[in-house]
Amino acid sequence: MFTMYMMMAPMMACALMMLNYLMSKSNGYMEKDGPFECGFTSYQQSRSSFNVTFMLVAMLFLPFDLEMSSILPYVMSAYNNGMYGLMMVVTFLMVLVMVFMYEMRLNAMKLDRKYESKSKEMKTRLYS
Amino acid sequence: MLMLELLLMVLSVLLAVAFLTVAERKTLAYMQRRVGPNAVGYYGLLMAMADAAKLLLKEMVMPTHADKLMLFMSPIMSLMSALLCWSFMPFAPGVTMSDHNYGLMFMLAMSSVGVFGTLLAGWSANSKYSLLGSMRSTAQLISYELVLTSMVLMCMLLSGTMNLSKYMELQSSVWLFMPLLPMMMMWFMGCVAECARPPFDNVEAESELVSGHMTEYSSSMFVLFFLSEYASMLFLSTLTAMLFFGGGTGVMLGMKANMFAYTYMWVRATLPRVRYDKLMNLCWMMFLPVMFGSMMFMPVLMNVMDGNMPSTM
Secondary structure, three states: OHHHHHHHHHHHHHHHHHHHHHHOOOOOOHHHHOOOOOOOOOOOOOOOOOOHHHHHHHHHHHHHHHHHHHHHHHHHOOOOOHHHHHHHHHHHHHHHHHHHHHHHHOOOOOOOOOOOOOHHHHHHHHHO | OHHHHHHHHHHHHHHHHHHHHHHHHHHHHHHOOOOOOOOOOHHHOOHHHHHHHHHHOOOOOOOOOOOHHHHHHHHHHHHHHHHHHHHHOOOOOOOOOOOOOOHHHHHHHHHHHHHHHHHHHHHHOOOHHHHHHHHHHHHHHHHHHHHHHHHHHHHHHHHOOOOHHHHHHHOOOOOOOOOOHHHHHHHHHHHHHHOOOHHHOHHHOOOOOOOHHHOOOOHHHHHHHHHHHHHHHHHHHHHHHHHHOOOOOOHHHHHHHHHHHHHHHHHHHHOOOOOHHHHHHHHHHHHHHHHHHHHHHHHHHHHHHOOOOHHHO
């Protein structure tokens, strides 16, 4: 039943689009088919660069998502593996939390638009 | 017979999604002291059908410089991820499409695939509004996914199973929201952000980005995005009822899920939009540290509360 459902979901979507394609009429012209813009013709600058913090967020997501998947076996067998498993999971999370704290102090996740060097600030806080 | 069951389930999911849109419009209308849709059918009950019929008759506009294949694929991908989440949701103990022992894991996987739909949609449409919208939504979705995933892991930790049917039996003594109360609130906020619903709908803030990643979409492709958004909203509220509030069979589960689906609209009618960097900060600086703390605390608490702890050392 599940396999059938898995096939059915995209088929349904395709059928819906096909139905629409058959039923609707289309008379495209340049202004309609161009990229959306508010009141003037678009300059077509859409494949432009974006803020690097989005990339940073995506990269920071990776280790934490990995952490979730590597903690999954413990979570499933927490009732069976007693003190040893507990120690392991706490140690693992402790390392992760330390790294996370470092990231937070580094302001790595700040999305606001202050372009100033953040590494200096970090150094003074570490040693004082 | 199998086909009939399958059709019944798919139809019920789709109809629930359709009527949720009417319910949302009605609720928002009454919260703003107007009537809302009331012409089609009995008190506007058939408005969803009328909307769907109208959208299916509209022209499919293909943007000229768009990546056509991706433009087609991305709504299908997001609809698939939203619909496939439902395949392991038990409507009563065992009444599900596939009563699998790793169902919850599949759900997590499927809900993360949904990100690709919005990402590709924004990139392929060749419009700067959709590009910016998809950048924002991708960052927001993956950040809040961490919160949701770790919350689900916490539930697994307490119940020790990934089979959603078992959660009902396990919560007959105490609903899981009680031991997990502060995290449960975070889960709810994470759900609202994961669906990109109004207090956190920076991805399609009308005054900034016209309609986010859906700007260039029209007619049936827009319908697919719309369906997937509401399907995932309804799915997350059902999952909330399932994981934290004891689930239930049939009507009981429906009532609980409806209560949470209602809160999404309530929140939408009540709160103003938050700024985007505040939203991301909320996730990374508030939610995740609390999450890590409780991820360490809960197993330790479980071991301490365990009667035969010294013998396991």
